[in-house]
Structures are given as C-alpha cells and as structure tokens.
C-alpha cells in the first residue's frame with residue numbers, strides 16, 4: 001500500500017556524485033552501531049531481532065511496521081508486531097533508521113543515510129512517497145535558520161499534493177479532484 005515505486009537502496013544513491021558511488025549504504029557500519037546500542041541497553045541479539053533488522057535493510061524505503069511485519073513473517077510466522085515495533089525503535093534510537101510520519105497515520109521507517117540527504121513529496125490520494133534532493137532549498141533553509149539565530153541540526157521538508165499517476169487517473173475518468 002502506498003509505495004508507488006519500489007525504491008531499493010541503490011536507487012537512492014543515483015544522485016550521488018559518480019566518484020562516490022557504492023551499491024548500498026554501509027550496512028556493516030549500521031550493524032555495528034546497533035550492536036553497540038543494544039549492548040549499552042543490556043539487550044541481546046535474538047534470531048528474531050536479527051531477521052527483522054536484515055529484512056528492514058533489504059526492504060524498500062519508507063516501510064511501515066505492518067509491511068515489515070508481513071515480510072518478516074514470510075521467513076518466520078512466529079514474529080509478533082511488538083518485536084518488530086521495538087526493533088525499529090531501537091534502529092531509530094541509534095540513528096540507523098529514520099522514523100517518518102507522513103500524515104496517513106502510519107509510522108514509516110527508512111534507512112538513515114550518512115552521506116546523502118533527501119526530502120519528500122507525498123501524494124494525498126495514494127500515499128505514494130517520492131524523494132527529492134534540491135540544494136537550493138537546503139541552502140535557503142540554512143539561511144533562514146541563520147537569520148533567526150538558529151544553529152540548524154536537522155530538518156524535514158515535506159510537500160503534500162497529488163502525484164502524476166493520480167492526476168492521470170483522475171483525468172482518464174474525467175473526475176478532477
């Protein structure tokens with residue numbers, strides 16, 4: 001539900017400068033970061049948790065808890081919602097995943113990208129999510145923060161509208177929204 005295209009991890013790196021292309025984010029680094037975080041919290045890595053983490057690493061961006069749960073259950077039907085929920089929370093806590101809420105009531109997760117930043121266009125009809133990068137907006141945001149005496153730490157830029165597919169479908173049925 002809601003994912004118009006299936007952005008695999010490689011897709012997100014297309015916009016990186018070509019001399020810096022790698023085919024996936026540094027998962028080994030993310031695994032280590034999670035291990036350290038769990039050790040600090042006195043948690044041990046279980047088979048279920050490992051399965052959830054690896055399934056998340058392979059999942060499309062902006063996966064919801066429900067979607068990830070369905071994928072994990074294909075491998076192990078005994079995994080419960082709460083375990084997936086808690087594991088995603090852990091990933092978010094240690095900066096391996098970003099938690100996103102795009103106004104459709106679902107919490108979505110995407111792999112943190114230490115090297116590239118992107119923002120989102122969200123379709124209010126089909127809930128599809130399109131990623132974009134625009135250096136001019138990034139620069140402007142920095143300038144605005146500076147103007148108000150802020151040291152910028154992070155930001156989310158979300159634009160809500162109707163995607164080309166939904167516009168096309170509406171035009172085809174003659175019902176404009």
Ligand SMILES: [Zn+2]
Pocket residue numbers: 117118119138155156157
């Ligand atoms: Zn941005």
Ligand SMILES: [Zn+2]
Pocket residue numbers: 123124125126127128162163164165166167
């Ligand atoms: Zn749409």
Ligand SMILES: [Zn+2]
Pocket residue numbers: 061062110118119120131
């Ligand atoms: Zn994204």
